[in-house]
Amino acid sequence: MKRTLAAKRRTRMWTISIILLAILLVLGGYFKAQAPRRVAYHKTVSLAEKYANLKKVTSFYHYNRKQTFYMVSGTNNKKEKVYVIVYHNGKKIIIYNQTDGINAAQAKNIVKKHVTVKRFLNIGMGMQKKTPVWEISYLNQNGNLCYDTIAFKSGQVLKSIQNI
Numbered sequence: 793m794k795r796t797l798a799a800k801r802r803t804r805m806w807t808i809s810i811i812l813l814a815i816l817l818v819l820g821g822y823f824k825a826q827a828p829r830r831v832a833y834h835k836t837v838s839l840a841e842k843y844a845n846l847k848k849v850t851s852f853y854h855y856n857r858k859q860t861f862y863m864v865s866g867t868n869n870k871k872e873k874v875y876v877i878v879y880h881n882g883k884k885i886i887i888y889n890q891t892d893g894i895n896a897a898q899a900k901n902i903v904k905k906h907v908t909v910k911r912f913l914n915i916g917m918g919m920q921k922k923t924p925v926w927e928i929s930y931l932n933q934n935g936n937l938c939y940d941t942i943a944f945k946s947g948q949v950l951k952s953i954q955n956i
Contacts, residue, residue: 829854836862840876844887845869851896855918855927863917865890875917875944877924888924893944899926902947903940907954908933917944925950 833852840846849866860880868874873890894902896915903909913929924944932938932954941951 832862835882836864836878839878839882839885840864843885844874844876846874846876853916855916857918861918877917877919888944893924894947896926898947899928899942902942902949903928903930906949907938910935
């Protein structure tokens, strides 16, 4: 009887050990996968603090088309709400007052005016040529992937790709 209990305990300990190891491996993989985003966030915030005098960060966006951009929104030392767009290599930084164009919520509302959105997937701000844009990915009413590119300053839909 004692051997049976001991065997059950060993089996239970092995099972618990394997489950804990699996959890640790999944968490480790997740944190490793998120490392580039964390590095990009900290680099972008650091540059925004240095060159745009950003004091408070409210959001972080990633935009990747022909080039990669990172953008933070927040408040600078003059209490102005700004967007700071940083080119991937960190060599070029563009600063816009948030009042100079539309925000992310307004960009989403523009999309909703011309299509039925089932679910928004991502939004990011970047540059197309010399134009600041919002790019929004979403699922339409049929569950198909769609992208809209909206000009930051005018709110005009520059490109709409439907049913991918």
